[in-house]
Amino acid sequence: MTTLVWFRQDLRLADNPALLSAAARGGTVIPVYLHDTAAGPWAAGGASHWWLHHSLAVLSAALEGCGSRLTLRATSDCLATLLQLARECGATSVVWNRLYEPASIARDAAVKAALRAAGLAVASFNTALLHEPWEVQTRGGTPFQVFTPFWRQCLSLPEPAAPLPAPTALPAPRDWPVSQPLASLGLLPVRDWARAFPAAWTPGSAAAQLRLGEFLAGSFTDYPSQRNRPDLAATSRLSPHLHFGEIGPREIWHATRVHAETRGAAASWRSSQFLSEVGWREFAYHLLYHFPQTPDAPLRAEYGRFPWRPDAAVLRAWQRGRTGYPIVDAGMRELWTTGWMHNRVRMIAASFLVKDLLQPWQDGARWFWDTLVDADLAANTLGWQWTAGCGADAAPFFRIFNPVLQGLKFDPAGSYVRRWVPELAGLPDEWLHKPWEAPAAVLSAANLRLGDNYPRPIVEHGAAREIALAALQSLRVSATPSP
DNA sequence: TGAAATGTTGGGGCG
DNA sequence: ACGCCCCAACATTTC
Numbered sequence: 001m002t003t004l005v006w007f008r009q010d011l012r013l014a015d016n017p018a019l020l021s022a023a024a025r026g027g028t029v030i031p032v033y034l035h036d037t038a039a040g041p042w043a044a045g046g047a048s049h050w051w052l053h054h055s056l057a058v059l060s061a062a063l064e065g066c067g068s069r070l071t072l073r074a075t076s077d078c079l080a081t082l083l084q085l086a087r088e089c090g091a092t093s094v095v096w097n098r099l100y101e102p103a104s105i106a107r108d109a110a111v112k113a114a115l116r117a118a119g120l121a122v123a124s125f126n127t128a129l130l131h132e133p134w135e136v137q138t139r140g141g142t143p144f145q146v147f148t149p150f151w152r153q154c155l156s157l158p159e160p161a162a163p164l165p166a167p168t169a170l171p172a173p174r175d176w177p178v179s180q181p182l183a184s185l186g187l188l189p190v191r192d193w194a195r196a197f198p199a200a201w202t203p204g205s206a207a208a209q210l211r212l213g214e215f216l217a218g219s220f221t222d223y224p225s226q227r228n229r230p231d232l233a234a235t236s237r238l239s240p241h242l243h244f245g246e247i248g249p250r251e252i253w254h255a256t257r258v259h260a261e262t263r264g265a266a267a268s269w270r271s272s273q274f275l276s277e278v279g280w281r282e283f284a285y286h287l288l289y290h291f292p293q294t295p296d297a298p299l300r301a302e303y304g305r306f307p308w309r310p311d312a313a314v315l316r317a318w319q320r321g322r323t324g325y326p327i328v329d330a331g332m333r334e335l336w337t338t339g340w341m342h343n344r345v346r347m348i349a350a351s352f353l354v355k356d357l358l359q360p361w362q363d364g365a366r367w368f369w370d371t372l373v374d375a376d377l378a379a380n381t382l383g384w385q386w387t388a389g390c391g392a393d394a395a396p397f398f399r400i401f402n403p404v405l406q407g408l409k410f411d412p413a414g415s416y417v418r419r420w421v422p423e424l425a426g427l428p429d430e431w432l433h434k435p436w437e438a439p440a441a442v443l444s445a446a447n448l449r450l451g452d453n454y455p456r457p458i459v460e461h462g463a464a465r466e467i468a469l470a471a472l473q474s475l476r477v478s479a480t481p482s483p
Numbered sequence: 484t485g486a487a488a489t490g491t492t493g494g495g496g497c498g
Numbered sequence: 499a500c501g502c503c504c505c506a507a508c509a510t511t512t513c
Contacts, residue, residue, distance in 0.1 A: 228484085343484090344484085347484070351485095386484085395484070395485080396485095396513085397513095398485090398486090398512085398513045399484095399485045399486075399513090400485075400486070400513090401485065401486085402485080402486060402487090405485085405486075406485090462487095465486085465487090465513095469513060472513085473513090
């Protein structure tokens with residue numbers, strides 16, 4: 001009796017119901033990872049591939065530590081490859097943990113039906129979400145479109161089950177199927193733009209558990225008050241680990257609850273603050289499941305007619321962190337250098353692209369998709385539609401961030417900007433977030449030549465804001481013509 | 484998980 | 499003592 005365990009975004013041994021069920025059957029277990037080369041328009045981007053490469057290496061080593069092995073294959077046809085592997089190994093069943101992206105759902109449904117038609121037993125499990133998207137609904141039986149009632153409903157459901165243990169044994173076959181070398185999947189960048197990634201990140205489930213433990217023992221205490229501060233290490237930074245399933249939301253949920261349980265009401269409050277961010281992730285998956293067109297199209301249809309002004313040069317200045325707005329440029333450079341950006345800065349940079357520069361939110365979403373190590377279709381879609389004001393529970397379009405005020409408020413000492421935009425480092429705090437207003441003597445003392453070694457503002461925020469509001473107005477006028 | 488404009492209030496300087 | 503003005507501080511409204 002042999003079972004194929006199809007790993008996807010669940011790159012861990014603990015709290016892995018598919019793996020545990022295969023092990024519990026007592027027969028041979030064949031762990032498999034297929035690199036799907038036909039994954040479509042939302043195939044993983046470059047930074048995600050970097051992470052995936054290293055995560056697969058860690059998972060492979062962990063399996064070998066259990067006397068097992070990870071079989072790797074690149075394929076444009078997962079069904080055909082699974083059927084072939086089942087034939088090679090004499091497997092009679094295939095198991096996996098569910099994915100929730102629209103393309104994955106479609107592919108997996110077809111694979112499941114075809115495997116069953118071929119006589120194989122197939123089972124799929126949930127380990128990526130606290131609650132299945134179809135199990136959370138309003139009284140009217142419709143999907144939620146506002147976060148607060150959605151999360152309240154989740155909290156009223158039976159608590160997510162405790163995480164599962166890792167299997168104690170993974171019986172190996174006499175002969176392993178042929179596996180491709182990891183390097184042959186071509187996941188690492190050809191040009192080494194990811195050279196600073198290893199200093200920032202350690203992919204793999206062991207590192208994820210370590211990070212969660214260090215977070216709970218450390219910055220968790222000040223999480224509610226400091227979580228918006230990009231200059232501090234105040235957040236958990238678990239997002240890439242979560243995306244690849246190196247740690248699951250149930251593990252985070254229970255570890256946080258256990259940590260807070262013995263530490264009084266204040267800790268309980270902190271844990272509810274932190275877990276509500278896990279709730280936003282759940283909400284993102286809920287929305288993507290029920291509104292599968294939203295990665296590409298606005299949820300509020302009228303925004304399909306918004307008068308964006310696509311401009312390749314403007315988009316590129318934003319991508320490279322050369323807008324002349326320090327907090328925006330710092331964020332974009334942190335992203336490019338480390339594959340990650342603090343969430344507060346994501347909101348500021350995204351708002352700037354969409355509202356000050358009038359670039360389509362989809363262009364920003366694409367850039368984040370390619371450059372973030374935590375790129376996640378559900379979370380990315382929610383974030384960009386929220387910013388653009390065209391999504392569920394979105395910030396109204398007229399809520400336009402002032403990048404100077406946001407910088408002053410959330411990077412008050414300027415250490416975040418100085419770290420990522422070193423050419424500004426010599427400016428006094430007073431001018432750091434608005435160098436164009438600094439007196440000439442201050443600029444020259446800081447060795448700053450605007451338009452030379454740091455750009456002048458690509459737009460003037462006050463004027464850009466007026467233009468954005470007028471653009472929004474045009475949308476309304478054409479939507480409801482006056483009688 | 485906004486910012487800016489506009490409105491209101493109240494203390495203090497001053498004639 | 500009183501009214502007036504100024505304006506900071508805060509609140510409300512609007513985009």
